[in-house]
Amino acid sequence: MQAPAFQTGVIEVNQLWKVIENPPNRVEILRNITFSVPRGQFLAIMGASGSGKSTLLGLLAGLDTVTSGRIVLDKTDITNLREDNLARLRGRKIGFVFQSYQLVPTLTAEENILLPAELSGYQGDARRRAKDLLERVGLTNRAHHYPIQLSGGEQQRVALARAFVTQPPILMTDEPTGNLDSANGQHVLDLLLQLNREEETTLILVTHDRQLAEYADRILTLHDGRILRDEMAERRVSEPELPEPQVEA
Amino acid sequence: MSFTTASKIAWRELRAAPAKFLFVVLAVAVGVAALSGVKGFGYAFRGMLLRNAKQLIAADLQAQTWGNISPEQISRMQQLGSQYGEMTRVTETISMAGSGKLRVPQMVSVKAIDPIVYPYYGTLKINPDKPLCDLLRNDSSVVVTPELELRMKVSPGDTIRLGGKEFLVAGTILSEPDRLASGFGPGMRVLMSRAGLDRTGLIQFGSRAAQRFLFKLRPGINLDALKSAIKHSFHRVFISDYREGSPVVGRAVDSTTTFLSLVSLIALIVGSLGVAMAMYSHLQQRMDTIAVMKAIGARANQVMQIYLLQTLWLGIAGGVIGVGVGAAVQRSFPWLIHRIFALLPIVPWDWSFTLQGMSLGILATLLFTLPPLLSIRNVRPSLVFRRNMSDASAESRKHWQDKLPGWIGAALIFGGFYCIAVWLSRSWLMGSYFIGGLAASLIALGIVAAMLLFFMRFLVRTWNRRLPPSFRHGFANIYRPGNQARSVLVALGVGVMFTLTTYLLQRTVLRQVVSEGPGREGNLFLLDVRDASSISRLIESQPGVTSKVQLVGYTVSRMLSKNGVPVSQLRLSRERRNDLQAVRITTAKSLPDGINLANGAWWPPNCAQPQLAVSDEAQRDYHLHLGDRVEFQVAGRAFTAPLVATFHREQRAPVRYDLVVPQKALEGLPITYYGAVHVKPADIPRVEEAVFENFPTVTVMNLADVLNRIQEAVDQVALVVRFLAGFAILAGVIILSSSVAGTRYRRIREVAILKTLGATKSRISGIFSIEFSILGAIAGLVGAILANVFTRIVADRFIDTNVDFDWPSLVVAMVGTALLANLAGWLASAHILDQRPLEVLRAE
């Protein structure tokens, strides 16, 4: 399970292109992207709005098909996987947190958290884990509330718990604080980082917010679909204040 | 995903939009109700027939024949009777009857039985409650039905006259076990002993009478041996035994229920189309959730499970309600068809079709919901980023795979309903016609709907500012996303089409009967005439008779040989071969009206030489050539006739001439005549009286009565069909309501915005009314056009008549459907207009 860090990344992206062709229009959303993410790394993908961050994240999770290039996720080449196999893979390997929460409106908080476990046939005691996560995000007393009965911040905390329930090796988040005010955003971010640390997941955080990105081990900056910069935390001029030093596996 | 989670989500989604789904359930229920009502009634009737099989024929086995029977055949039956048990003969015919209180004779059914043994099974209930053999002790007493007593103004103790003889009415028949086996003759019935029937002189050679030989069998005998022995004794005989129920009645019930259940199937199809539409729009709204579930690891099948469950529940709910309502439909059925099946026995409620009706409802629902369900596969999980990432390259790569589910779905729907139609009609041909017609109308309606949407968009775009604002908004509403104008049009249109088609056909049939029916020949018909010349003389001397009496004579013969070759050695079609013992020969003096000479020459008017003219069909069937000599035998006398002419019968020839010989050539043989005469309506009763006075065995029918009878029957059938076709309209209306309810939220917002912009309530209701009216009017228009087309096809194919396009029906259908659409639309948008704009907009 514990692959040596930096040798083969838990995510390998090779010469990735995403082109949308709607004749006569041709939009190159992502151009020749190559990078590798080692296990346990906290990677921030940064860039202006429209630079292709969400598209890249979607491709990494197999939510969309690539135009060309290769994506290997935890030793599985996902570029040619079929839809259902992708879904299975996501269920086992990836936790997701979206900008707009994306809870299933007809399920209660607890049921939402349990859903990925059910979908992927999670082996452990999902109920216990859901209770535990609910407690860690401070929503034990909201377990049986429906999403519309929760505030935005609370919904996003439920989404956080849902993302971690199956103990996925990779967590992907797209502007997780984008819809929240700063206090709530900070709270969610703190929880995210804390859970990430405790669960030892590889974290991909998409954001247009430099301040948020500063928490990461590494920042990948996109511009017009290309990688503009790829900087490690050590080399960055202003060191962000991390809540705790990052421990590499 | 576990079943519980799937059902949890499915259930909570249903609960969140009860109004939307209630409509859907009702739409299915309507279809199931019609179908299970009709089928259930058919099943119940069938079951009743089987359970009471012995009572219904009053015997273990009956052999029925319609031709003349010889004394040898009767004694053969008696011999078989004593060999296998017991036998008794029942003879039934139609006759004129008169009473002292009513001078005009009435047509009645006459049934002769042996009062000592009849009936073997079941009981004949008579008032007074005395044994039948006491009441019919002599040959001059009868018992009659209450209907006869009422119409002829007689009661027990009075007398009626039959065949010129007086009979004492000895009692009233309250129930007759084998009434259904007697066919659907007049409800005025007379029951008498055989001696009584002989006294009337009604039955002679060539008379139209049915003979039923009833057998009561000893236990354990070989039914099949008896049956084949009977078959050998008659050239054409219809045998039924207690194992089969009443085959003739059963078949009549079957074909009626088959036809009606296909009509009901349309209601079901329209209803399940509604479910599919609702499911489709529901899935559109759940797109986000589906994408999220997929993003966090749900496979397409797991998501489909949720919506499959929903569909299933909706189908079941619709089925359960439908079966409940169907029970009511079934109960109202005897009332609806009481004129077709006079004296209908009490049919108990039968559960056997309940389950099938429900399954059909669920199956139909699932079939139609299949394409939207399969489209779940195509929901891209990348939707979680709140936009559609499907790009052209991805699409072209998955091109046929993406389209495949759609095609599979369409094929399954088509095949599924084809199978249902075949199953319901028990005929591949009928099923094909049904599905073909339905598919054609659906396609036509679909095309019109697409054109309408295109036209509305075009109108709004090009005329934009020149259109009055209410119209602009109303038009735009029609093509608003999620409005499902297309499906509403199709559903309503199909309903209108079927209702109107039955109406137009009903009118066509009646018009046909009136204009081209027997009316041309005269308005008073004569049957069973023996003495043609004296009756003609009598009638023509009556006041008010405005034409000569036209009589056609016929006799029934055995064909013996052709050019000396015995008929048994001729190569003939099965049908002609079966008829060799009873070949019908018509007589004619000169070339009759409505037939055209093809070859040879017709005989001179007074020709008494036996010779033969045949129709082109008969010439082909018997392989005849001019000059061929054909030998016949009539009532024991043989004669040979050379073929001198062949002819072609016009479609509308009043008599079905087939084999014709000179009238005088058959003189001395028993010839039966029938025909017609023109009489001024006011004088008809007097002429009827005179005929009855002098020729009591001649049956006289008045055109007005016949037309009334036909009209009653046609009206009755049409009422039932329209009743069921109405269910299809109802389903269409429900779909319209559900589509309006489905866009409720959008409408509320729109109303709020319009109100803040200063639109009055009446302006807004104008917009909605224009939308509903256009939908209704177009559906009515297309439905009416299709109905006219179908009526024309059916009339051309099956009724053999031309119908003109019925323009008024177009207007009525358009206005009627528009009104209906407004009603449905406004019911579904209740309270929308009353929303306060601020509340709505603040809730954003």
Ligand SMILES: Nc1ncnc2c1ncn2[C@@H]1O[C@H](COP(=O)(O)OP(=O)(O)O)[C@@H](O)[C@H]1O
């Ligand atoms: N289906 C599509 N068709 C055309 N352009 C698209 C499509 N999807 C995304 N884009 C474009 O691709 C670019 C990148 O989008 P996105 O990945 O959402 O950027 P970000 O998340 O960085 O804001 C944007 O310019 C967007 O307009």
Ligand SMILES: [Mg+2]
């Ligand atoms: Mg984005």
